[in-house]
Amino acid sequence: MSTAIASKQISTRTKSSFPIGVIGKSSSPAPADKQGANLDELGTAHVVPRGKTVAEEGAPAEYVFKVVSGAFRMVRLLPDGRRSVIDFLLPGDYFGLAENSTYSHSLEVISDASFVRYPKDQLRQLLDSDPRASRRFFSLMCGQLAAAQDRLLMLSRKSAVERIASFVLAMADRSQRKDGAIKLPMNRADVADYLGLTIETVSRTLSQLKSEKVIELPTACQIVLLDRDRLKAISGDQ
Amino acid sequence: MSTAIASKQISTRTKSSFPIGVIGKSSSPAPADKQGANLDELGTAHVVPRGKTVAEEGAPAEYVFKVVSGAFRMVRLLPDGRRSVIDFLLPGDYFGLAENSTYSHSLEVISDASFVRYPKDQLRQLLDSDPRASRRFFSLMCGQLAAAQDRLLMLSRKSAVERIASFVLAMADRSQRKDGAIKLPMNRADVADYLGLTIETVSRTLSQLKSEKVIELPTACQIVLLDRDRLKAISGDQ
DNA sequence: CGGCGCCTTGAATAATATCAACGATAGTGG
């Protein structure tokens, strides 16, 4: 099932082709680190094509992943095949830190992507020995937890329009360009499984917002915000 | 708005009337700790009556709470008053670690309760200086995140019966006695806001499970499992 | 015993899912 993944060792000496972030110390040239292991030395970089499954639900959780480019979805299945997209991962996001001995989610590539992968036990060791890295990851976890809790509120109490509006706003915030068209890397099915709706409801609701001149849809995967305030009001927050 | 809360300083010398857990070192007599501050010295114990709000959404997040006895709900409101119970907290559970500068949830007492409260910045300091405490809290956070993700799946894709079945099973697991009747500290409204349903749907669905001989309801707040396997099958997991 | 809060149940309604058909778009091979 698992096909080859492009892989290479990252050296702190070699200029990597990926903008790999350094944690627990300044991102500059990297002076000798008396703490011993550091993230750069731990990780290997990989390039993966759209559709690829990088980590599989139920498999031993050996690695922690950091997205470098592209987009991923974190997926969980019910035995009968119903699917939930627990989160979308964009550059800078991590996967696998909170997983137990086996992954409880699959990590799938939405659009051609690259990532860095760290052996989980080595990363844990680093966290134990390096207070700065530890603090960094602790606050990452806090962010993830807060995001999950936001979504709990959304899924338990918001209507379809409110969910879509919240989603569009969130994607606009995560997107680099704040003004122009937002590029959605995921398809309608992914959005539906993320928001707890069906493909049809997602489509209909986006059409509705379009007809109300709140957004524009130049293509299916591009969204232009015409009335951000209105969208925020519709989203139900504040 | 905030009425008096019973409060007293905890001394490591005094035998506390609460079973306050010690983190980052053995729970025995407490030898001098070269790390300096430890959790016992940080915390103050409090007793609170049912209905009391211990932390308010939007207020400065100054404390982290650990439940000692009783039960709490962690609540979030939408501007129009819709309510979501993000989680129930039982003895041993923590609140407030992942909160930002202000609480994004209220913490409300469901049944007469007691808790220990730690100034957040002091706890943070302890986490920075004590690797064992840090590890402990890191794994607590992992557990909370995993639980939140389970609930995301539930809220996005499970039907009313499946949610109720999952909830009953989860409460049975968290409850002390595994065999006899489960005591629910929360009312139907709390369950509804936790599962993203209405009071009526919760009531109807429990009645349905009762009529199918899967559970018994001696009183509204007691549940007896008659057929755990069946309940697990209904819950949709595995 | 009476009142109040909480729970249950029924009937009608609304929201979203499902089923089905059609349309658009992108990738492929002639």
Add this chain to the structure above:
DNA sequence: CCACTATCGTTGATATTATTCAAGGCGCCG
């Protein structure tokens, strides 16, 4: 370069689920 095909997205009609509205019941406490 164009046509074909597969995939994805949109839209409509209908079905289903859960909500809303409404009434009544149960238990607890004064």
